[in-house]
Amino acid sequence: IENVKGYHAAKLKIYQRFLEETGLDARTPGGLPPFLAKYLAVVEREGRPALQSRAPETISPQSVAADNAVLDMLNVKYLVSYYPFSDPRYRPVVEGQPYLIENTGALGRAYFVDDVSRIAGDEEFFARLRSGEFDPAREAFIFDEPEFEVEPSPQNRVSIVHRDVHDIELEAEVASPAFLVLS
Numbered sequence: 001i002e003n004v005k006g007y008h009a010a011k012l013k014i015y016q017r018f019l020e021e022t023g024l025d026a027r028t029p030g031g032l033p034p035f036l037a038k039y040l041a042v043v044e045r046e047g048r049p050a051l052q053s054r055a056p057e058t059i060s061p062q063s064v065a066a067d068n069a070v071l072d073m074l075n076v077k078y079l080v081s082y083y084p085f086s087d088p089r090y091r092p093v094v095e096g097q098p099y100l101i102e103n104t105g106a107l108g109r110a111y112f113v114d115d116v117s118r119i120a121g122d123e124e125f126f127a128r129l130r131s132g133e134f135d136p137a138r139e140a141f142i143f144d145e146p147e148f149e150v151e152p153s154p155q156n157r158v159s160i161v162h163r164d165v166h167d168i169e170l171e172a173e174v175a176s177p178a179f180l181v182l183s
Contacts, residue, residue, distance in 0.1 A: 022067075110160060113179050159172075
């Protein structure tokens with residue numbers, strides 16, 4: 001099973017930082033990943049820790065949007081969780097221990113975006129990811145000035161011809177200058 005944390009402890013330093021900055025490699029004081037902690041609270045019942053669903057109005061829309069953007073961008077189609085949570089965007093596929101939950105907004109492994117934005121560095125990148133305003137289906141970030149203007153076209157298509165652990169082969173049809181994101 002592929003995992004956003006990778007399959008080996010030896011990973012790129014910037015990706016490890018990405019995991020830390022986005023909370024994908026973190027736990028709350030109650031032991032939950034931050035993604036789940038926004039939906040569930042650790043409470044005490046009869047002297048023991050228990051989980052309780054948070055009221056929807058207490059969940060930060062910015063946090064939901066930021067987490068969704070990151071998971072979508074990373075092509076996270078399924079979540080495996082020992083804790084159920086309620087969000088219309090995530091559909092239970094298998095209920096029980098563990099739960100298998102489908103992310104209905106996950107983007108493909110390869111897709112075109114409508115816009116490319118230049119960012120100054122890592123700090124700006126992570127701030128934009130956490131803003132809750134980033135839509136990975138529309139926008140990509142790069143560190144250098146774009147060499148061309150992106151012209152979105154519904155005729156742009158990309159498909160994966162072959163993929164394995166070491167390489168990926170794509171086939172693309174591009175009607176106008178485009179920016180391809182590979183996740």
